[in-house]
Amino acid sequence: PNSRVFVELNGCRFKCMFVTLGTSLNGFIMGCRKMLFVDGTHLSGPYEGTMLAAIALNADNHVFDVAYAIVGGETNEDWWWFLTTLHECLGGLKPVIMSDR
Template sequence: MADKVSWAIKTLTGKHATCGRLEINPIVGCDWLCRLMQSDIQANPDIPVESLQRICMERYKIQVKKRLFYKVKAIAKELIHGGFGEAYNLFPRYGEMVKQTNPGSYALVTWTQVPAKVQPRNKSCLFSFAAQVRGFLRGCKPIIGIDGAHLSGYYKGTPLTAVGIDGNNEMFSFAYGIVSKESVETWGYFMRNLKCLFEKEGCNRDYWTFLSDRMKGVDAAIMETFSRAN
């Protein structure tokens, strides 16, 4: 038109029925969805992504792919409950609480050595509640089964566990810890603390029978700590 801005449609051929609300919007992102659906996830943390997808369609008339809702759930849970980083920072406090609320328990958290102005990182830990180790020493056979697994979450690592066999021939867990990986150093750390744990309860024996799948570093760590072990 004359103002060089406006347009006038003078002729239209055919039925104009193509305009309407679009259900697929590429602008929709995680932050926007998280703000709108955080209350739904907080009410039911285990809500399936299919349900979130259906709620979004019914409430906002927007079709969102399922893979985006997996990320939305992760972000929402971190906003509600806090992230894993915050939880790991509470490890030393957790260890002190274990010893205060469970007298006789063993809790050790080890941190990396870094310069004064650098935030240290958690290196390894070992926990054993008083009832666990006392139950093992007083009611289980002198057999210790040890094994490691692998964490597959955001923070990697390897949990190490020590179990005994009780009078019913059932497994009796009495110590567990988390290290960076299975090696001579980490298994040595676990075994040395296991010995300290026993000595703390007045048990100085070193002729235990160990069961393992001969992971890397196990044999050397056992012989270094318990010289008469089988």
């Protein structure tokens, strides 16, 4: 429950995908510091693109995955889509967001 997956297509071709699992979302809201770390990494192999991720630290300072997305590149437009979609999933919660950008 509460898991969210959004997939956008460009015609019949894949454009982007956002995933957050309900347990990850609830775990972040209920048990993690309200700080998200976001970063992206380029994918290699037969399917190129970029994976964007949002992680947090739990009470034991272990990495806690909150959400990820597969997008075409690490562009401002893709980051805007990822962060806007993440914001919608978090409801009224406004965590501090840390990034290297």
